[in-house]
Amino acid sequence: MRRIAILASGTGSNAECIMRHVQGVDGVEVCLVLSNRSQAPVLEKAQSLGIRAESFTKEQWASGHVLQLLCVAEVDVVVLAGFLLLVPPALIEAFPDRIINIHPALLPKHGGKGMYGMNVHRAVKEAGDTETGITVHLVNAEYDKGRVLFRASCPVLPTDTPDDIAHRVQQLEHRHFAEVVCGFALGL
Numbered sequence: 001m002r003r004i005a006i007l008a009s010g011t012g013s014n015a016e017c018i019m020r021h022v023q024g025v026d027g028v029e030v031c032l033v034l035s036n037r038s039q040a041p042v043l044e045k046a047q048s049l050g051i052r053a054e055s056f057t058k059e060q061w062a063s064g065h066v067l068q069l070l071c072v073a074e075v076d077v078v079v080l081a082g083f084l085l086l087v088p089p090a091l092i093e094a095f096p097d098r099i100i101n102i103h104p105a106l107l108p109k110h111g112g113k114g115m116y117g118m119n120v121h122r123a124v125k126e127a128g129d130t131e132t133g134i135t136v137h138l139v140n141a142e143y144d145k146g147r148v149l150f151r152a153s154c155p156v157l158p159t160d161t162p163d164d165i166a167h168r169v170q171q172l173e174h175r176h177f178a179e180v181v182c183g184f185a186l187g188l
């Protein structure tokens, strides 16, 4: 059995897609959902699906508490699904090529520090890009620079607002991310 942990900071729509998808796949399970925000809706979503979910503080993140939780839970793959903290070197070293992130644009475009959520879609609009999309990649010590596992694109129309772009990108995320995560975990 491959064991997946999800780290998420907010709504958790992608986390929810992964949790639901994985429940129908043999050989893989989501065993733990962790958030740096105690009020993050993702925690309730996980609990309602019978999955252990906990929040952690800034101090716990810095002190290695999360790494310990992941190790004790015998996690094979860590998935960042809308997780906004920089992953510390100790965690990356403990899970080399085992941490997956999703970015809501076609990296290397519109990546890097501060580029998350609507900031990304606003940047796409301001740049006048005619397409955008999603990038699923492994995580290394720098933001948004690890090996790419999967990309999918969608058009950006001249009349699109950043909200329209966000909506189209989210549809791509929900269509593909869970399957990419499962395929990766099962391929280990």
Ligand code: GAR
Residues within 6 Å of the ligand: 008, 010, 011, 012, 013, 014, 015, 081, 082, 083, 102, 103, 104, 115, 116, 117, 120, 170, 173
């Ligand atoms: C997703 O669009 C994800 O790509 C993005 O946060 C959103 C989380 O939504 N991640 C980043 O911007 C990371 N740089 P969700 O909580 O509904 O899954």
